[in-house]
Amino acid sequence: MxxxxxxxxxxxxxxxxxxxxxxxxxxxxxxxxxxxxxxxxxxxxxGGESRIFRTAYFEDPEYVPLLRNANTLWRQLEAATHTELLTLTGHLMLGDVSSTQMANVSTSIDQFGVDAAVIPRDEARSRWPQHPIRDDDIVVLDREGGYLRPxxxxxxxxxxxxxxxxxxxxxxxxxxxxxxxxxxxxxxxxxxxxxxxxxxxxxxxxxxxxxxxxxxIDVRRPVSAWFVAKERGLFDPATFLCFLRATPAEWYGLPAMDGSGVKLGLSGEVNSPVADPDTLDRTVSVDEVQTFRALAAEFFPDLYPDPVRVTAYMEGYTxxxxxxxxxxxxxxxxxxxxxxxxxxxxxxxxxxxxxxxxxxxxxxxxxxxxxxxxxxxxxxxxxxxx
Ligand SMILES: Cc1cc2nc3c(=O)[nH]c(=O)nc-3n(C[C@H](O)[C@H](O)[C@H](O)COP(=O)(O)OP(=O)(O)OC[C@H]3O[C@@H](n4cnc5c(N)ncnc54)[C@H](O)[C@@H]3O)c2cc1C
The missing domain is CATH 3.50.50.60 (FAD/NAD(P)-binding domain)
Known part of the structure; x- marks a missing residue:
């Protein structure tokens, strides 16, 4: 230097x-x-008002120490700016017991002592009635999970x-x-x-x-879609947990930050490629809306199935x-x-x-x-x- x-x-x-x-x-x-x-x-x-934070990490358990550092630093930033940025209400991982993702979640718990546990399906259904829990799902509650305000x-x-x-x-x-x-x-x-x-x-x-x-770096265009609850309060951010479902395509959801319903997103390659980040097409097509509509209608009968807001962002994937x-x-x-x-x-x-x-x-x-x-x-x- x-x-x-x-x-x-x-x-x-x-x-x-x-x-x-x-x-x-x-x-x-x-x-x-x-x-x-x-x-x-x-x-x-x-963009898009919220991001999931989770620590029982399905991508690779080696992230856990980094996630813990991140958690500490999020708290430092909150203290320095007097602003709530990370809210740990818990995160649900739903998926097939034999998947690599679930194996990584389990190693995160065993090797790094992440505060997470498998919740029996019946118990999960009664604790989180808004969540679509199917007979072949394994449900992991990550108590070191929640959401961020990006x-x-x-x-x-x-x-x-x-x-x-x-x-x-x-x-x-x-x-x-x-x-x-x-x-x-x-x-x-x-x-x-x-x-x-x-x-x-x-x-x-x-x-x-x-x-x-x-x-x-493969630049993709993830779309987020917001849905309104049929009953106000059912998807309140304090009680409706963020979730990630790997079955086998990954998709995820979070409470809408104003408590009106749920935001859903799809992960990875289903999101269309972006040829040039300077000319991102932010218009969400009717076909894309229909994909989300079908997902909401199938898994969340307590939401109105037509999204009230859709947005396109960008991300680089390796x-x-x-x-x-x-x-x-x-x-x-x-x-x-x-x-x-x-x-x-x-x-x-x-x-x-x-x-x-x-x-x-x-x-x-x-x-x-x-x-x-x-x-x-x-x-x-x-x-x-x-
Ligand atoms: C829809 C969506 C949902 C997601 N959900 C989650 C989630 O739930 N949890 C999670 O952990 N992650 C999530 N992610 C991923 C996460 O948001 C990204 O990994 C992260 O935001 C990437 O950060 P970044 O700093 O690389 O890029 P950015 O935040 O995009 O920052 C790059 C910045 O560089 C600027 N820039 C570029 N070129 C130049 C230049 N030449 N000169 C000056 N400035 C320049 C850009 O304008 C931009 O502000 C999600 C991503 C998307 C798109």
Whole structure:
């Protein structure tokens, strides 16, 4: 590092970037953040009012320590900003006992002591009558689960970063970076600025920003649909638990934050591809609406089946469904955290803290093998000016 107080740029102030700016500023860095839109805008991966938090992790039990770090940091951000961001009402995982997902949930419980348990079906039906529990479902209650408020979280992390001295430049697109002997140069608005370290958190734009990543990141367009309850109060956020169903296609639901009903979403490849994140088609087709309508009608007779609101967002998925977090190949002054594959919001503060580890100390104590950004043949090399 060339100065006692390292100068760090964060490119992309969405879910992870806002948290990176906060963590870096609170750990003493001189932070400049760049965001092409406003803070907590509605055009990328973090819109739609709610995100699930869960700890009995079906994607891989190795996430559990990271999830616990994230939980601690969510609480720190709440305390620092006097804002409730994470509400742990519990999370239900529903699925087939023989699935890999359920095996991972069970390892999370056995190996890491996650506070979760299998609930007998009859008991589950009487405790959560709104939930569609079928005769072949196994039901796991994750008491370390609940929901997050993504826009508030991004906004407050960014504001907290500013309160700690970070400068955030909104409506400022970074065109590229250039690694030189004297530092990493960030090119934006016709000017180049020098930094000791650059953190790249450009989310769905990662492949566009770092062309080496384009073959590794498949940008998709998840749709969310909101439904209204026939009886007010039945799906109240305090009592209606978020859930994820793996049977075998994955889909999930959360209470609507105003208590009016439920938000449903579909995971992964059923979501259509996005050719260019700059031209995301946000119009939800009648066919897409019909898919949601059929799902609601089949599983939730207590909801009116026509969605009252539908929205399309974007996310970058990697081939194995795990993010890319760490230093760029051959360039330890550039850290990336992206490709979070549809499940990264809950991890955002922990990932932001990891980018601060790399920027400030050159390494991280977290076990990040699963997220190694260089595990695919085409991995991020030292980025060059575009
Ligand atoms: C509909 C939906 C539901 C989801 N549900 C869940 C869930 O329940 N639980 C969960 O944990 N995760 C969930 N996820 C996943 C989670 O939301 C994402 O993994 C996470 O938001 C990705 O964060 P990010 O920082 O990579 O991207 P973003 O939050 O999109 O941030 C990237 C930012 O970079 C900015 N940017 C890009 N390029 C540039 C540039 N050149 N210059 C300046 N700024 C730039 C963008 O404008 C954007 O603000 C869901 C995702 C979607 C889309």
């Amino acid at each position: 060339s100065s006692a107080r390292p100068r760090v740029a964060v490119i992309g102030l969405g879910s992870v970037g806002s948290m990176a700016a906060w963590r870096l500023a609170s750990r003493g860095a001189d932070v400049i953040g760049y965001e092409q839109f406003g803070i907590a805008h509605d055009r990328s991966a973090h 826009e508030l979280a991004v906004l407050h992390a960014a504001r907290r970063a500013e309160a700690l001295g970070a400068q955030l430049r909104t409506y400022t697109t970074v065109e590229g970076i250039d690694t030189r002997d004297d530092g990493v140069w960030v090119n934006s608005a016709g000017q180049a600025e020098r930094y000791d370290h650059v953190v790249i958190t450009t989310g769905p734009w990662a492949g566009k920003f770092l062309p080496d990543l384009a073959p590794v 081939p194995d469904g795990h993010g890319l977090v760490g230093q760029a190949r051959d360039e330890d002054r550039v850290t990336i955290a992206t490709g979070l594959s549809g499940h990264g919001f809950k991890l955002a503060p922990a990932l932001g803290d990891i980018t601060a580890d790399y920027a400030l100390t050159g390494s991280s104590d977290n076990n990040l093998a699963l997220l190694d950004p260089n595990r695919f043949p085409t991995a991020p090399t030292a980025p060059v000016d575009k």
